[in-house]
Amino acid sequence: MKKWIYRPIVEGLASRQAHADLPAGSVERELGKEGFFGPATHMIHPRPPTGWTRWEGPLRPRAFDLNKLGATGPSPWDAHAVLHNAHVRLRHWVCPRSMDELARNADGDELLFLHAGSAELYCDYGHLSLVAGDYLVLPRGTMWRIECAQPSTWLLIEATNSSYQLPDKGLVGEHAIFDPALFDYPRIDEDFKAQQQGASAARDWQVRIKRSNQLSTVTYPYNPLDALGWHGTLMPVRINVRDIRPLMSHRYHLPPSAHTTFVANRFVVCTFAPRPFETDPGALKVPFFHNNDDYDEVLFYHAGDFFSRDNIRPGMLTLHPCGFTHGPHPKALQNMLVQNKPATDEYAVMIDTRDALDTGEIATAIEWTGYHQSWTGG
DSSP states (O other), X not given: OOOOOOOOOOOSSOOSBTTBSOOTTOEEEEEESTTTTSOEEEEEESSOTTOOSOOOSSOOOEEEEGGGOOOOOSSGGGSEEEEEOSSEEEEEEEEXXXXXXXXXXXXXXXXXXXXXXXXXXXXXXXXXXXETTEEEEEOTTOEEEEEOSSOEEEEEEEEETOOOBOOOOGGGOTTSBSOGGGOBOOBOOHHHHXXXXXXXXXXXXXXXXXXXXXXXXXXXXXXXXOOOOOOSSOOOEEEEGGGOBOOOOTTSOOOGGGGEEEEETTEEEEEEOOOBOOOSTTBOSSOOEEEOOSOEEEEEEEESOOTTOSSOOTTEEEEEOTTSEEOOOHHHHTTSXXXXXXXXXXXXXXXXXXXXXXXXXXXXXXEETTGGGTTTTO
């Protein structure tokens, strides 16, 4: 059991409520432990704490335009490695056509996010249709392949040596954010039975298995996706970002942790979906400035207008590593208390990791190197 050192203090000029009713002409900065889940202090400053003029050294906010990564091959193991540590691997995959072999990840559960296009999933458990905005959780060891008439674009998030689970929703109950009854799962339908028959079933099938980041190939003289039925509690599940109903407070800007969708060992996955802006006159209508204490923060921008960012478009990814303060860009900060529209219209996937992330070589080649200057208008 953790027992934090705890003694609430008010020193100098402060607001009576975090993220609301700030002293005139001031901004707020949150310093917190355990990524919004632990003890926190809210500093009041006369100017944004992102007003740096120079940045030197390897630690810096980074942005990558994944749109510049072209198609690789029709296998998830051909995907570009973007970010990774011992507990999570992020890969970007533009699949040019249907897979002609099966994949199996023996290193951990896989979370696939379909950014663009559509696809048909065939796996041990059956068949499932996928569209843009779908999250697909594939339990470790699942054999699978996709068919797609057109190229499709995916963000692959591996929970290395771990499993995906649901967050504890606490006081708001198990049906908040999304009802687990919304999870779709593969079915042994006519499409699944059809792929067990005909010429494709009679040929050799290869299964490429990843273990310890090394690939092995197993060949079958038949299609191994030949299940007749199944029962149990372990299965792939799918939910679309459009089915997510974010928690809201009209008087208080909720932290990103309120939007947690999946949890794994030493990282979480959150979803930002459209929601009304706060209506209380004194409540912040933009994310508050905060330190990245304890966690690296990654955001993949899927669709819409990213109201707290400037010069960011769908298909880009940002990394805010632990160790510096960040928050809304200057244009967004102008709307700190008054927004010009009633609601946000963004969809984004956030991954917060407890351990530092390393950058893949291909990501460096498509980096927006001046991103750290975007808070100063550079």
